[in-house]
Amino acid sequence: xxxxxxxxxxxxxxxxxxxxxxxxxxxxxxxxxxxxxxxxxxxxxxxxxxxxxxxxxxxxxxxxxxxxxxxxxxxxxxxxxxxxxxxxxxxxxxxxxxxxxxxxxxxxxxxxxxxxxxxxxxxxxxxxxxxxxxxxxxxxxxxxxxxxxxxxxxxxxxxxxxxxxxxxxxxxxxxxxxxxxxxxxxxxxxxxxxxxxxxxxxxxxxxxxxxxxxxxxxxxxxxxxxxxxxxxxxxxxxxxxxxxxxxxxxxxxxxxxxxxxxxxxxxxxxxxxxxxxxxxxxxxxxxxxxxxxxxxxxxxxxxxxxxxxxxxxxxxxxxxxxxxxxxxxxxxxxxxxxxxxxxxxxxxxxxxxxxxxxxxx
Amino acid sequence: xxxxxxxxxxxxxxxxxxxxxxxxxxxxxxxxxxxxxxxxxxxxxxxxxxxxxxxxxxxxxxxxxxxxxxxxxxxxxxxxxxxxxxxxxxxxxxxxxxxxxxxxxxxxxxxxxxxxxxxxxxxxxxxxxxxxxxxxxxxxxxxxxxxxxxxxxxxxxxxxxxxxxxxxxxxxxxxxxxxxxxxxxxxxxxxxxxxxxxxxxxxxxxxxxxxxxxxxxxxxxxxxxxxxxxxxxxxxxxxxxxxxxxxxxxxxxxxxxxxxxxxxxxxxxxxxxxxxxxxxxxxxxxxxxxxxxxxxxxxxxxxxxxxxxxxxxxxxxxxxxxxxxxxxxxxxxxxxxxxxxxxxxxxxxxxxxxxxxxxxx
Numbered sequence: 001x002x003x004x005x006x007x008x009x010x011x012x013x014x015x016x017x018x019x020x021x022x023x024x025x026x027x028x029x030x031x032x033x034x035x036x037x038x039x040x041x042x043x044x045x046x047x048x049x050x051x052x053x054x055x056x057x058x059x060x061x062x063x064x065x066x067x068x069x070x071x072x073x074x075x076x077x078x079x080x081x082x083x084x085x086x087x088x089x090x091x092x093x094x095x096x097x098x099x100x101x102x103x104x105x106x107x108x109x110x111x112x113x114x115x116x117x118x119x120x121x122x123x124x125x126x127x128x129x130x131x132x133x134x135x136x137x138x139x140x141x142x143x144x145x146x147x148x149x150x151x152x153x154x155x156x157x158x159x160x161x162x163x164x165x166x167x168x169x170x171x172x173x174x175x176x177x178x179x180x181x182x183x184x185x186x187x188x189x190x191x192x193x194x195x196x197x198x199x200x201x202x203x204x205x206x207x208x209x210x211x212x213x214x215x216x217x218x219x220x221x222x223x224x225x226x227x228x229x230x231x232x233x234x235x236x237x238x239x240x241x242x243x244x245x246x247x248x249x250x251x252x253x254x255x256x257x258x259x260x261x262x263x264x265x266x267x268x269x270x271x272x273x274x275x276x277x278x279x280x281x282x283x284x285x286x287x288x289x290x291x292x293x294x295x296x297x298x299x300x301x302x303x304x305x306x307x308x309x310x311x312x313x314x315x316x317x318x319x320x321x322x323x324x325x326x327x328x329x330x331x332x333x334x335x336x337x338x339x340x341x342x343x344x345x346x347x348x349x350x351x352x353x354x355x356x357x358x359x360x361x
Numbered sequence: 362x363x364x365x366x367x368x369x370x371x372x373x374x375x376x377x378x379x380x381x382x383x384x385x386x387x388x389x390x391x392x393x394x395x396x397x398x399x400x401x402x403x404x405x406x407x408x409x410x411x412x413x414x415x416x417x418x419x420x421x422x423x424x425x426x427x428x429x430x431x432x433x434x435x436x437x438x439x440x441x442x443x444x445x446x447x448x449x450x451x452x453x454x455x456x457x458x459x460x461x462x463x464x465x466x467x468x469x470x471x472x473x474x475x476x477x478x479x480x481x482x483x484x485x486x487x488x489x490x491x492x493x494x495x496x497x498x499x500x501x502x503x504x505x506x507x508x509x510x511x512x513x514x515x516x517x518x519x520x521x522x523x524x525x526x527x528x529x530x531x532x533x534x535x536x537x538x539x540x541x542x543x544x545x546x547x548x549x550x551x552x553x554x555x556x557x558x559x560x561x562x563x564x565x566x567x568x569x570x571x572x573x574x575x576x577x578x579x580x581x582x583x584x585x586x587x588x589x590x591x592x593x594x595x596x597x598x599x600x601x602x603x604x605x606x607x608x609x610x611x612x613x614x615x616x617x618x619x620x621x622x623x624x625x626x627x628x629x630x631x632x633x634x635x636x637x638x639x640x641x642x643x644x645x646x647x648x649x650x651x652x653x654x655x656x657x658x659x660x661x662x663x664x665x666x667x668x669x670x671x672x673x674x675x676x677x678x679x680x681x682x683x684x685x686x687x688x689x690x691x692x693x694x695x696x697x698x699x700x701x702x703x704x705x706x707x708x709x710x711x712x713x714x715x716x717x718x719x720x721x722x
Contacts (some may be wrong), residue, residue, distance in 0.1 A: 025420065025509025053416040054424075058393060058522050059386065063415075063503050066427055066559025067566070077682060101564035138509060142424050143563075148386025148499060148524060152566050152597055161419050163509060185551030188585040190544055192564040198427025199560015202504075203553040205428070205464035205513050223550040225586050235511055 003046055003114045005033075005279070007122070010050035019130040022166035024303065029123040029162045033115040035057075037105050037156040048117055048122060057146030061153040067143035068198040069098035072302045073259075074165075075120055075135040075355065077127045078343030083120065083355040085137075086341045088113065091257045095139060097257075099197040101150045104141060115147060116160055122355045124161060133168025134341075136303075168304045173326050173334055175310025178233055179211035180282055181219040182315055186254075188224035193231075193254035201235065208234070214313055218299070223254065227330060228281045236299030236307060237261035241329055242288045245274040249339065252279070260300040266349060268298055273329070282314070289319045294328030305341075306334035364407055364475045366394075367484070380491040383527035390484040390496075391494040394476040398466055399457040407472060409480055411437070418507030419557060420498040421649045422514040428504035430459035433663045434494040434620075435526075436481055436716065437706030438488045444481065446498075447702045448545040449474060451620045456500060458618075459556040464513045465502060467715030477521055482718045484523060493528025494583065494714035495702075497664075529665045534687050534695055536671025539580035539594055541643055542568050543676050547592060548617075549585035554592075554615035564597065569595070575674055579660070584615065589642045597668060598622035602690055603649045606635040613640070621661040625694055627710060634690070643675070650680045657670065657688030666702075 010030040017027045024267075028051050036318035037048045052230055061067055071091040076084045094108040116137065127135040139160045143153030184207035187193025187200060207219045220233030230249050232238060237258040239248045244266050251257050268275045297309035308331075311323040321327075339345030340352060371391040378388045389412050389535050396407045421427055432452040437445045453470035460467055477498065481488075488496040500521045504514030545568035553561060562613025568580045580593030590609050593599060598619040600609045612618050629636045638657075649655040658670035667693075671685040700706030701713060 023510075028420060028507075051419070054419050055414040055416045057388060058412070058415050059499075059524075062424065062559070063429060063501060064431055064499070064559055065566075066429065067560035067563045068424060069425065072427055078440055101567065102563055103570060138420075138425070138507070140424060146389075146499070149384075150562055150565075150571075163420075183551055185549055188546055188549040188552070190546030190585060190588075191549070191552075192560075197560065197563065198423070198425055199513055199553075199558065199563060201426035202463055202558065202560060204511075205426075206462065208512075209464060224551055227551075235367055237420045 003111050005115060005118050006047040007108065007118070008047065009047045009072040009122070012280060015124065017164065019128045019133055022128065022133060023165050024165045025136060027163055029126040029164070031119060031122050033119045033160040035111065035115065037158065037159040039093045039154040043108060043111065043158070046111060046197050048115070048119055054157070056144055057155055057262055059146035059148055061143035063147050064148060065143070066199050067097055067102050067104055067152060067153055068141065068324055069102055069104060070140035070196050070198070071095045072115050072135070073137045074302065075127050075137060076339070076342045077129045080118060080343065082122060082343055083127060083357050084341065084343050085106050085353040085355060087259050087263070088116065089229045089297070091139070094196065094257065094259070095141070098197055099141065101195040102197050104143070104156060107158055108143070112158070117357070118354060119160055119162065120355055124357050126162065126164050128164045130167070132169065136163045136165040138163070145229070171308070173308065173331065175308040175324060176217035177215060177311045177313060177325055178218050178220045179214050179216035180312055180314035181211070182227065183206050185224035186221040189253040191254065194256060196256065204235070214314055220312065222282060227318060228283060229279045230256050230282060230285070233299040233309065235302035236304070238299050239264060239283060239297065240280065240294060241296035241327065243293045245276055247280050249279065249280060260337070263337060263351065264300050267333055267336055283310070286319060289321070295322055296329050297321045298327070300328040305337050307336055308329050364472050367408040367463055368479070369408065369410045370483070372375055373687060377487065378525065380489045380494055381527070383489065383525050386524045388524055390487040390525070392480060392483050394480045396476065396519040398519065400521060401633040402508040404466070404472065404519070406592070407476055407484060408478070408563060414658060415518070419503055420507035422504035422506050422508065425509060425560070426464055426504070426511060427560050427706060428463050428514055429502065430456055430463055431501035431557050432456045434498045435663065435702070436488050436498060437703045438490045441704065443704055444488060444718050445483060445702065446714040446716060447487050448620050448624070448712045449477065449714050452500070453619065455557065455620070456502070459500065459558055462553055462556040463515060463558050465504070468502070468519055468653050473519070478716060478718065480521055480523065481716055484607050485718050487523065487524045487525050491528070493530065497524045497526040499524070511654055518668055534667070534669065534692065536669040536687055537683060538571035538672040538674060539578035539579050539581045539670050540575050541675035542572070542580040542582055543588065546557040546585035550614040552615065555617060557617065577674055581673065582599060583643060588684045589644060590640045591643060591646070592616050594660040594670065596717045597662035599660050599663070600625060600647060600658065601641065601655060602688065603658035604654045606637055606638065608641050610641060611638040619661060621663060621666060621698070624698060624712065626659050626710045627696055628697055646673070647677070647680060650682070656683060658693040659688070662689070662709065666698050667691050
């Protein structure tokens with residue numbers, strides 16, 4: 001199916017930032033993709049317009065009752081000039097799972113993909129080419145109906161904005177210290193922890209601050225019921241290499257079904273490394289460390305891909321993992337995943353999505 | 362302290378809606394109060410401007426990571442012409458508790474009160490006078506910094522908008538059916554259930570829909586850990602009249618510290634009716650009903666003040682409470698609270714706040 005996407009080109013293209021000063025999510029490309037929704041009318045008026053402010057009534061439900069979902073993915077410029085996405089259909093599938101949980105209307109994933117491709121075509125000059133850089137893509141949906149009744153919004157807006165981002169590990173992949181959070185809870189089964197919705201991120205900021213005070217980069221979230229089973233690390237999924245097996249928390253209804261997580265699991269299986277998706281307590285972790293069986297730990301997510309964990313700080317003491325250095329397995333997963341993403345490594349999984357776009361530089 | 366609040370008056374006042382067609386949160390007055398915040402600069406530029414759209418960068422953090430807090434209170438037109446608020450300082454105190462939880466900057470409560478009074482002065486003609494009507498006031502704060510890093514926003518906007526609202530019980534106070542929710546969870550200790558933040562409301566919409574499918578008006582939320590202790594009803598606090606005592610869930614870290622809740626407790630104590638703030642299980646409730654000891658149940662909140670519960674529907678059977686009729690106690694609490702709010706009944710508590718505003722009609 002083809003979609004009629006109206007295009008209004010920017011008459012004042014911005015100056016592109018230096019590729020060594022990109023940072024994350026600070027600069028945005030010249031255009032954005034927008035689609036409106038109204039009950040009874042459905043999604044309509046898909047369009048690409050110059051990147052610009054959104055004007056909403058101050059009573060718009062997004063400001064008061066928080067109906068919102070988002071996704072994050074990246075476009076990569078391969079050395080041979082191809083422009084690649086990584087499992088983009090999975091992002092739009094998950095966007096719709098989030099929509100469902102937040103009582104928001106399903107989006108036509110094909111329309112979203114068509115809009116994304118057109119947007120990248122127009123702004124392809126914004127995809128950086130320095131090693132480790134990429135174009136971060138942020139699709140999101142917000143509730144726009146101006147009404148203070150606590151009820152699902154009758155109006156929404158779906159947007160895609162894009163931001164050229166720097167290398168996450170400009171000075172090489174580096175392990176972080178993580179704080180085992182015993183007070184704050186990210187999500188609980190029956191809540192919205194499985195959805196990529198704004199509230200899940202706001203609720204974690206205080207804990208993140210507490211972790212930072214202890215010199216830690218992120219929080220290791222424990223479950224809200226027993227306060228002992230591991231859930232996520234910051235806004236990443238988490239893996240532990242114990243006794244030659246990789247253990248990661250099961251999708252139990254309170255953690256995000258990460259696309260990088262799925263990719264890590266697939267890679268490990270391909271390499272015949274046993275993977276267990278199950279509950280894992282922080283006690284088991286400390287006990288495994290005690291007997292020298294915990295060799296590696298790492299987070300997985302779109303921004304960092306793999307984030308090795310060099311130490312866990314907790315109320316009951318601190319432990320160092322893998323001598324505080326990036327483990328072999330984490331490095332191999334990182335190299336392979338980023339290799340596939342940048343088109344340097346063969347992709348036997350069909351994860352790579354090549355954009356049919358003239359690769360304007 | 363006096364604050365310099367700049368005022369820009371609307372040159373195109375809107376037509377006011379008929380007082381019998383107000384509804385809730387659909388119509389808004391001619392002006393709004395706005396204050397900006399920026400790290401390093403603090404809150405600045407308090408102003409009253411014509412009610413208008415807010416323009417935000419599509420990367421504004423409110424759309425992605427949900428930092429937001431709000432309050433709800435009402436202005437009442439007394440029969441003798443006075444304009445009354447109900448415990449407004451408590452709202453701004455709570456707004457700051459919510460701000461703290463969401464890692465957002467504290468607001469000067471005096472500035473907020475000054476802005477609110479000035480706004481009401483300018484828009485006082487919008488306070489309706491038909492019985493049961495009032496002017497609903499919505500102070501809220503949103504994160505506005507355009508940046509996709511998961512971190513507290515460096516910029517915020519505080520706004521107050523106002524909406525004339527109709528009588529909640531246009532046809533007399535009426536009990537509702539409530540569904541005991543066994544799957545979805547509103548909040549858990551360690552999360553943000555105590556804060557008035559947008560995400561708490563979005564996360565409840567699916568459950569509300571499920572309740573509606575069963576002919577129920579709202580959800581009775583159970584705790585996320587044991588799945589048996591009662592928390593709130595919809596977005597209200599909840600009270601049960603059992604064996605001549607009133608029981609309400611304690612403020613255990615996952616429910617809202619309702620200002621109407623506090624007022625109900627104070628009234629009951631004034632009347633020498635025993636009140637217990639403690640955990641109460643849904644089993645205890647059904648057991649009390651079984652032996653005829655559960656005589657009344659009602660919710661409390663700003664919008665409805667008191668909402669009698671006539672029946673509980675659950676997976677384990679349904680019960681009728683008080684013959685499905687509004688109980689004497691609920692009616693007395695409702696009459697007294699609304700009496701104080703509208704200045705018909707003496708206020709021995711000092712809850713009433715009289716606006717020093719010429720009561721323009």
